[in-house]
Amino acid sequence: MSIPFERIQTVNFEQNIMHQLFSVLRMKLDTAGSEKNEFEFHAIESEKAYALRDLIMSGKKNQKSKTVNSINAENKVIYESILELSPLDLLKVGLTENHIRSGGLVFLFFFWIYQNLQEVGVNVDDYSQEIPDFQPGLYSILTLIFILLIISILISLVRTVIKNYDLKFLRSAKGFKVVSGLFTKKEISALDHKIQYISWSDNILKKWIGFKDLFLNQASSNELTAKQNIHIPGCNTNHIHLVTTSLFGQIDFDNIFMHPIDKKYFSRFTLILSIIITILSGVAAIVNYQSNIIFIIGAGIYFIITRYFKFRKKAYGYNDELIYIKGGIFGDKEEVLQMFKIQALKIHQTPYQTRHQLADITLHTASGKIKIPYISLSSCHYMVDLLLYKAESDTRKWM
Amino acid sequence: MEFQNQQIDTLILPSSETIIFEKLDPAYKKIRIYINIIIFSILLLLYLSAGIFFRFLLDFPWILLFSIGWSILFGLSTFMAIKRYDYEGFAIREKDIMFKSGIFFRSTLIIPFNRVQHCEIEQGPIDRFFNLSELSLFTAGGSGSDLMIPGLTHEKSAALKNFITKRVAVSDEEE
Numbered sequence: 079m080s081i082p083f084e085r086i087q088t089v090n091f092e093q094n095i096m097h098q099l100f101s102v103l104r105m106k107l108d109t110a111g112s113e114k115n116e117f118e119f120h121a122i123e124s125e126k127a128y129a130l131r132d133l134i135m136s137g138k139k140n141q142k143s144k145t146v147n148s149i150n151a152e153n154k155v156i157y158e159s160i161l162e163l164s165p166l167d168l169l170k171v172g173l174t175e176n177h178i179r180s181g182g183l184v185f186l187f188f189f190w191i192y193q194n195l196q197e198v199g200v201n202v203d204d205y206s207q208e209i210p211d212f213q214p215g216l217y218s219i220l221t222l223i224f225i226l227l228i229i230s231i232l233i234s235l236v237r238t239v240i241k242n243y244d245l246k247f248l249r250s251a252k253g254f255k256v257v258s259g260l261f262t263k264k265e266i267s268a269l270d271h272k273i274q275y276i277s278w279s280d281n282i283l284k285k286w287i288g289f290k291d292l293f294l295n296q297a298s299s300n301e302l303t304a305k306q307n308i309h310i311p312g313c314n315t316n317h318i319h320l321v322t323t324s325l326f327g328q329i330d331f332d333n334i335f336m337h338p339i340d341k342k343y344f345s346r347f348t349l350i351l352s353i354i355i356t357i358l359s360g361v362a363a364i365v366n367y368q369s370n371i372i373f374i375i376g377a378g379i380y381f382i383i384t385r386y387f388k389f390r391k392k393a394y395g396y397n398d399e400l401i402y403i404k405g406g407i408f409g410d411k412e413e414v415l416q417m418f419k420i421q422a423l424k425i426h427q428t429p430y431q432t433r434h435q436l437a438d439i440t441l442h443t444a445s446g447k448i449k450i451p452y453i454s455l456s457s458c459h460y461m462v463d464l465l466l467y468k469a470e471s472d473t474r475k476w477m
Numbered sequence: 478m479e480f481q482n483q484q485i486d487t488l489i490l491p492s493s494e495t496i497i498f499e500k501l502d503p504a505y506k507k508i509r510i511y512i513n514i515i516i517f518s519i520l521l522l523l524y525l526s527a528g529i530f531f532r533f534l535l536d537f538p539w540i541l542l543f544s545i546g547w548s549i550l551f552g553l554s555t556f557m558a559i560k561r562y563d564y565e566g567f568a569i570r571e572k573d574i575m576f577k578s579g580i581f582f583r584s585t586l587i588i589p590f591n592r593v594q595h596c597e598i599e600q601g602p603i604d605r606f607f608n609l610s611e612l613s614l615f616t617a618g619g620s621g622s623d624l625m626i627p628g629l630t631h632e633k634s635a636a637l638k639n640f641i642t643k644r645v646a647v648s649d650e651e652e
Contacts, residue, residue: 297617421592421618426584442618456494462587463490469589470572476592477617 081117087272087297089131091265103127135269157248157255161310161317171311172238174283181230247310249324254294256308266308268296270325271475274445275415278318282408288314292321297444297477326400334395334402340436343452344389348382394450403448418472419443420465425458444477498566498577504607505628509558517551567626576626586624591648592616596641598634610634
């Protein structure tokens, strides 16, 4: 099996404890072809692996075949550090994770145990009857929520430490590299021109301490798993500025004129959801489930409020080179994409949108899709014309 | 190649709004109608044969309800099968290809030729009987961005494939 260097998309390393003991590592080469088209060395001496990586990433064509040792010196890539996460930063990142998601994992875990116990013949319900009756008062519910919250935070923290321990985010002349991990050291690198789009986001907690998660999305053979996407937690605006500057040059994002999306994005959703809530509450009232009405209305109000935030935050803008999309619900999310990197465009209209001359536009990239909902049909067509022009006239490598 | 980044007048961008779409082959409309008839005949047969075992299905209220429901659904889906054809079409420009579809939920997918990874012609048994085939274009943008044009005569899809493959090759050379 042989792969030309220029077909190799990414070179990644992994080093678990056994590897570290023998100072070898696992090397993975990923091509943009089908899923099976991957190359993997299960154990290779660290130095040789790095030399090989540098050789591949230097992108030189027509190299005569050499032994790995002899090329070591001439292709050495120099890395500059952008960000190193200190233990304190790591703690902050862990504490500000999305705890509701971790809580969901805890819940799923217990549910899974419950199911498995039932399968092996242990009837959990029998045991629960041995617990003396108690009234689920406000106090016990609050205690339960508190315990669940503590467990969620602990899980977030452990997950963060295992994944991001000793994280180093480095810049070479042509790309980025990130090294991290507690038990298994992982190294992922990305060349500038292979990055399809970048995004950064935060949540309420992270906004408070000024941390953002940065994602560099690369083209990958397996689009469903985001394994090729570089994720760097704990960035601040300076780090992001450094990254955007090295990728796209000096860009003042505040000066890009942002177009909002149509307010019908919110009003249409609210109208439809209100009708559904009314019908559901009506049904609940008739079949004597009055106590559920409050949950139905509560959930409805939650969805309407989040939709409103989404509507207020969604906006898009562009300059000669880039599209810049803002979004988010409670936190903020920003996405930046070089226009010529789009793979395909889709315009979609519901009957309501057709009547009101509105449309959704989806930008497909080699690393996932980005959707801008509810923009006027004319601006949608303008975007299509502009993006197609960029993709069709630009002769730079998109991958 | 030297890097260029000239400013362009955004008012003279080639417009995608005024494109005239080419319709699919009329035989494709027939196929849809036939398939519809076959599905609904099977449904009818199933109901009648169920009536052999459960006599009540053939008695007054049930048989009436079934025939009303069956007729309405059959009429609607036949109407949709015919109407759908009017809203489908493809267009080829010098540097890209687009396909639109959908009566109520309308969508248009556009792919520049220089992003096409590969291109395929598929022909099922019914297609073969009517000498039709489906042309598929794949990009690196995931399954949502793959373009499929059904209901082309086999000659036409072969010609299109040929044309697109050449276009892809030309854009590869430019890069």
